[in-house]
Amino acid sequence: MINWDKVNYFSPFEFPENTSFAEPQLFYNLGEYRSLIGRKIFPSPARGALARMTGSPSSQHYALGRLSTACDIFCEGTPIQNLLSLIGSKLFNGIGIYLDTTGIDGKPWVMFHVDTRVLNDEPPVLW
Numbered sequence: 692m693i694n695w696d697k698v699n700y701f702s703p704f705e706f707p708e709n710t711s712f713a714e715p716q717l718f719y720n721l722g723e724y725r726s727l728i729g730r731k732i733f734p735s736p737a738r739g740a741l742a743r744m745t746g747s748p749s750s751q752h753y754a755l756g757r758l759s760t761a762c763d764i765f766c767e768g769t770p771i772q773n774l775l776s777l778i779g780s781k782l783f784n785g786i787g788i789y790l791d792t793t794g795i796d797g798k799p800w801v802m803f804h805v806d807t808r809v810l811n812d813e814p815p816v817l818w
Contacts, residue, residue, distance in 0.1 A: 693718055700725040706734045706762070712742035712754040717762060717807050720782040724805075728768065728776050733795050735763035735802060751785055751806040761785065761806035765794045770801040777803060778817070784808045785816040 693715040695703065699722035703710040710718065725732045734740060740763040742754035751761035766773040770788070777786050787804035794800025808816070 698722045700732070701734070706741045707736050707738055708740075708742040708754075710741070713759040713762070714807060717760055717805075720807060721762065721764070721805070724777065724780055724782050727780055727782075728766065728773065730767040730773075732767075733765045735765065735792075736795065737763065751804075751808050760808050761804060763789075764803050764805060765792075765800045766803065773801075773803065777805065778815070781815075782807075783815070784810050787818045 693703075693710055693713075698718045701718060701721060706713075721732065739746075739752060741752070741761075742759040743750060743752045744755045746753065748755070752759050774786070774788055777783060783805040785804065785806035785808050789802040789804070792800060792802035794802075
């Protein structure tokens with residue numbers, strides 16, 4: 692169960708799916724990352740950006756029989772600075788960057804996939 696008192700800058704209503712389908716640590720880390728960069732972060736409003744009940748069970752978004760560990764986000768600021776901050780923060784073990792997405796204002800934005808997947812002595816996954 693997510694303790695929303697520990698989540699800075701976000702509310703459950705900002706996410707496209709019910710937040711009970713995702714790991715609490717994901718939300719705590721999103722709040723920490725927002726504090727770190729000092730700029731707004733917007734969860735993607737696209738269906739499946741937080742949790743998916745269909746598709747590949749190997750997806751970090753998959754939430755059937757387990758909790759999602761992933762969220763797609765848009766960040767204010769320069770994309771390369773945000774990417775470097777994501778990597779340097781060590782808050783996320785999977786980081787993807789998508790250049791072909793539309794932001795919350797209907798204009799092109801860079802979108803980031805972030806996840807808290809478990810790593811077993813493996814380096815973080817970047818794409």
